[in-house]
Amino acid sequence: MSSQIPVKQIDPATDASSNKKKPETVELYASRKKIYVKSVQGLFQRIRFFSLWALMGMYFLFCWIRIGGEPLILFDLPAREFHLFGTTFFPKDFILLSGMLIIAAFGLFFVTTLFGRVWCGYTCPQTVWTFIFMWVEEKVEGTRNKRMKLDETRNNIEKVVKKSLKHGIWLGIAFATGLTFVGYFYPVRELAIDLFTLQANGWAYFWVGFFTVATYSNAGWLREQVCLYMCPYARFQSVMYDDDTRVVAYDFNRGEPRGGRKKTASKEELGLGDCIDCGQCVQVCPTGIDIRDGLQYECINCALCIDACDEIMDKMDYPRGLIRYATEHELEGKPSKIFRLRTVGYGIALLLMIGALVFTLVSRVPIELDALRDRGALYQMNGRGMIENSYTLKVQNMTEVPQTFSLSVSGLESAHILTDTQFRLGAGENLSLPTVIEVSPESVTDTNNDIMFTVIAAGNADLRAGTESRFLGPRR
């Protein structure tokens, strides 16, 4: 460290333009560019048409259906009862709900591994409502080109009428959606009448309003923004992709080099691929991407570009499938497998889950019995010299009909119930039953004895439930 480091003066590079000028900056936050989606007809659009009607039909009709006076589906939160297809579920059945959600999750994983984001493209409510809203837009404002022109024109009578009509219909659909949604939590017949006669409770108005606004803004204004920036599934579904996942893909080997040509021209002479660069696939894409750039996280596998491209290929007399559902391996000319660790694993897990759920549902006994010993109490000696313990039994009848139950206790000889052993419970009713057991001192061998309460429904010995508890006695 003895020699000195020579000092050099280094001047900054002088550039006449950028001298004394800050570097160019732009907004970090870009406004959403409105996507004008061109409507298209084809095989996959037809498939979606059916899935859309089936799902919408179920959604809008199921809350109105009653079977034998019981609603088909009603999540009665205040009463803490879930009515689903003629069975009533109670809070203790939440494990079943989690089971169903787990099955739904595994179903999503399984399908995604096979076919990518088809859930997004065909069945996701965001997609389904967006397509309905786009259909309305098309009907009111006209085709893609007309809509673009309309947005560019100044406000005039025609524009105001069309825009108001469109938003009016959107709000109407959104209101129906909100009303239906709340109708799954509150009997929809009463709700509909009460809402229009201004009799409903403030919260009902709030939630119907909330879901109306949410539907209107998500399907009308935000659209692909939901899939791109909000949806959690979109973020992690890409993780389930592999090279054998069937996704919407552009066959670059066949399409490139792309270029326009006359229909009569020979592409071999021009040295072009099959893609005529017409831009249809971009114009129909609801997320506004160009599928020819390869697989992108925005793609929801809705296959509109496939329909659009196939139409063009037919016109050009080229074979279909320049854009098609294909796997990475297929595009590279390798064979692709359906059966592989992921699909088989997910498939087995899914089957196991479904099996476990079905078993749980079939073997579910619709009675709940819990025994609570009195807090802070040990035992009492009664006037007859017997030892007493007090309990509160919680019994719930989870069936759809009233039942008469009989209560018995086992585990200690000479155990005898001093309180009611016969009681009647209405459908879904629960009861707190103060219960006293008396046992002669000779039988109480220990300070802490295991006992078992059992309730059996009259006329149906299979309808029974048991629970363990403790009987405390004196020290010997």
Place this chain on the structure above:
Amino acid sequence: MSTFWSIWISVIVLGTVFGCWWLLWATRKSQTTDKETDRTTGHSFDGIEEYDNPLPKWWFHLFTATCIFALGYLALYPGLGSYDGLLGWTQENQWEEEMQQANAKYSELYAQYGNVPIPELAQNEDARKMGQRLFANNCAVCHGSAARGAIGFPNLTDDAWIWGGEPDRIVETLHQGRQNAMPAKGLMPNMSNSQVEAVVNYVLSFSGRERDAALAEQGSQIFGQACAGCHGQDATGNPTIGAPNLTDEAWLYGSTYEWIKETVTFGRQNQMPAQEGRLSDDQIHVLAAYVYGLSRRGE
């Protein structure tokens, strides 16, 4: 809260809100292009890189909206030190409001039973269920969920009523509570140990459990002086002053020789808390009917 801490908290809270807001505004310009490109931020997270593309504008608006919401919330509700908020909301207010709502809602239910005579009400299934729930919440802690009592806590399901089991007496007991005091050695403070043993033998003789007949004979004399003033000459008790009947099967403080000797030697103090003010008159009425019905199951 002292002024210092109040200011301290307010400054930190508001500073955080405005700081976030400033950060958002200060960083809203960047040197990227506003077109989508393949350029990344340059950092590689295990081979995963991040595109350097513009973010959606509505994020910016949403974040601004959350800041405005925070300020609005802090203006309306207490959050800034000792500032009370424009709405004057407090936990106690909310609790009182909800209690009032609940009382308004349930008082109607109780009111329908308010004028029904108790013996009649004790037969009413719905009223009994209400009473049972009231009992479980307010009485079961001492008397047990099945009202069987314990040492020092009366059993309410038998026919022995220390303060009387007539409907109006039960209501009175619930309203005012009860104070019981048995003085040590009754009215004979100078009672000797052997005299105590004698009295105990006498008391046990009512249920045929005396250890020594001669002592019991002797105890009868002492009982007349020391105990009969409250418990009566025939030892059947006096409900008006809460003196228990000593000739039945019910023993508030244990039925064995040792327990009774303990009671006579040291006396007993007992208190049942008054329910007035905790429960409404109608609630007490329903509760009294439930308790009345407990000991009269077969009727």
